[in-house]
Amino acid sequence: MSIAFKNFSKVFGDIVVFNNFSTEFEEGKISVIMGPSGAGKTTLLNAVAGLIDYEGAIEIDGKECEKRCSAQISYMFQEPRLIPQKTVFQNLDFSLSTAFKNKVERREKIEKMLEYVGLSDSLKLYPHELSGGMAQRVALLRAFLYPSKILLMDEPFKGLDEDMKKTIVETFKSLWQDEKRTTLFITHDIYEANDIGDVIFSFPNKPISSVLDKKYTKTTLK
Amino acid sequence: MKTIFIKLKKNKRVKKYFWITTSIIFMVGLWWILAETFFSQTEVIPTPIEVMRQMGQSAGTRMLWINIWNTLWKVLVTFLVSFLLSFLLAVLAAWRDEARHFISPIVTVLRALPTIGVVFILFMVLRGQNIVAIVIASLMIFPVMYENFYAALKEVDQKLIQLSKVYNISFLKQIRVIYIPHLMPHAFASSIAGIGMGLKIVIAAEILSVTFSNTLGTAMVIANMDGGGMLFMWILVAVLLSFVLEGIVRLIAYFAMPWKRRKGGDSK
Numbered sequence: 001m002s003i004a005f006k007n008f009s010k011v012f013g014d015i016v017v018f019n020n021f022s023t024e025f026e027e028g029k030i031s032v033i034m035g036p037s038g039a040g041k042t043t044l045l046n047a048v049a050g051l052i053d054y055e056g057a058i059e060i061d062g063k064e065c066e067k068r069c070s071a072q073i074s075y076m077f078q079e080p081r082l083i084p085q086k087t088v089f090q091n092l093d094f095s096l097s098t099a100f101k102n103k104v105e106r107r108e109k110i111e112k113m114l115e116y117v118g119l120s121d122s123l124k125l126y127p128h129e130l131s132g133g134m135a136q137r138v139a140l141l142r143a144f145l146y147p148s149k150i151l152l153m154d155e156p157f158k159g160l161d162e163d164m165k166k167t168i169v170e171t172f173k174s175l176w177q178d179e180k181r182t183t184l185f186i187t188h189d190i191y192e193a194n195d196i197g198d199v200i201f202s203f204p205n206k207p208i209s210s211v212l213d214k215k216y217t218k219t220t221l222k
Numbered sequence: 223m224k225t226i227f228i229k230l231k232k233n234k235r236v237k238k239y240f241w242i243t244t245s246i247i248f249m250v251g252l253w254w255i256l257a258e259t260f261f262s263q264t265e266v267i268p269t270p271i272e273v274m275r276q277m278g279q280s281a282g283t284r285m286l287w288i289n290i291w292n293t294l295w296k297v298l299v300t301f302l303v304s305f306l307l308s309f310l311l312a313v314l315a316a317w318r319d320e321a322r323h324f325i326s327p328i329v330t331v332l333r334a335l336p337t338i339g340v341v342f343i344l345f346m347v348l349r350g351q352n353i354v355a356i357v358i359a360s361l362m363i364f365p366v367m368y369e370n371f372y373a374a375l376k377e378v379d380q381k382l383i384q385l386s387k388v389y390n391i392s393f394l395k396q397i398r399v400i401y402i403p404h405l406m407p408h409a410f411a412s413s414i415a416g417i418g419m420g421l422k423i424v425i426a427a428e429i430l431s432v433t434f435s436n437t438l439g440t441a442m443v444i445a446n447m448d449g450g451g452m453l454f455m456w457i458l459v460a461v462l463l464s465f466v467l468e469g470i471v472r473l474i475a476y477f478a479m480p481w482k483r484r485k486g487g488d489s490k
Contacts, residue, residue: 049387049388050387050388051384051387051388073388074388075385075388077385079381081381081382081384081385083382083399083400083403084481085403085404085406085479085481086399086403086481090399094389094391094395094399095385095389095391096389097391097395098389098390098391098392099389126481126484128481128484128486129484129485129486146389
């Protein structure tokens with residue numbers, strides 16, 4: 001599923017973040033978005049997820065999203081966002097419940113996925129019993145378990161130590177290879193962008209209008 | 223001895239119960255010393271042994287249990303009324319600013335109400351001891367519970383609500399999975415505070431609006447008029463009743479919040 005922004009505008013108070021911004025993110029590719037803090041990268045993802053109001057249009061596969069994009073979307077945030085009072089299983093089951101009505105089917109999927117990434121023992125653990133890296137891996141699994149066509153990732157590996165980051169990036173790559181979803185990936189790390197992204201977009205200073213200033217392919221950066 | 227100290231240092235559970243036991247021994251010891259020294263000539267504070275003997279005798283009589291029950295049911299009704307009212311109004315206040323602005327001055331006034339003065343007014347208007355005790359205790363507990371619930375509702379992690387929106391989770395499921403577990407620790411803490419306060423205020427109202435009824439408050443008034451150590455026994459009965467009620471709430475909380483039982487889960 002491709003994602004197109006057409007004359008997209010967003011204002012926060014007096015600050016114009018986007019002004020008639022238009023661009024397209026290709027289907028089945030990982031589009032990395034880079035840019036200075038506060039440039040509006042998260043705003044873009046939140047708009048696709050239907051979490052904020054905006055002016056203009058967002059089109060998924062050429063079809064305009066009304067209030068919310070009807071396409072199923074997974075979102076991996078900067079922080080794991082696990083419900084503190086629920087176990088790893090209950091957290092994953094919570095987000096899956098709307099996609100799969102059958103409880104047994106959900107349990108099978110969750111167990112299979114946890115086994116795949118070597119987290120089977122964490123099934124009954126609560127978020128406070130997980131390390132930062134483990135919690136982020138659970139959040140990653142949640143995003144991949146949900147049968148979405150679009151995957152939004154907002155600096156998902158931020159704050160992790162190098163070894164853990166490497167492990168999670170490898171998990172991400174292998175999960176993504178199994179099912180190539182259209183992915184918008186925000187990062188500040190140029191190496192991570194080059195490693196993960198198919199296309200890299202760089203955000204200019206505000207307000208962002210017209211097409212993004214720079215668009216690199218991986219080869220341009222290498 | 224050395225082993226006990228090592229256990230105390232290493233095991234948090236042992237440490238906790240050691241200090242609780244020490245505290246109880248300290249209180250009973252202080253009571254005993256006061257009874258044997260400063261108050262030895264009077265019967266105001268009898269020794270623990272004397273009170274235990276009185277309690278042992280009273281436990282076999284129907285009157286003790288009737289007095290406890292007649293106070294207890296009022297505490298439970300008061301608690302239920304305050305819990306439901308404060309919860310519903312806190313939801314309303316958290317949902318609509320208009321409701322919050324409307325409720326806020328009422329809560330401030332209720333918080334400042336002098337208990338004794340209001341009991342006298344209510345007794346003149348309502349006459350019945352039971353209804354006066356329930357109304358006054360509800361009025362006193364409500365602001366504490368309301369503010370607890372309101373603060374808890376405002377603390378619900380909006381990032382989790384955003385997450386629910388992304389995964390199209392219904393509002394009812396959000397209530398069940400996010401809101402209720404979040405509110406539980408606050409509800410149990412409010413319940414413990416509310417029941418303790420409720421018992422104290424109900425007894426105070428029974429004492430102030432004394433009628434010919436069998437309640438803990440009335441029993442205290444009669445014991446006071448009779449002199450002797452019975453008053454102290456009734457006070458101890460009230461304290462023990464409060465302990466039992468608090469224990470029941472804590473037991474329910476223990477089973478209702480499994481995440482709290484895990485290491486490091488206390489703050490969640």
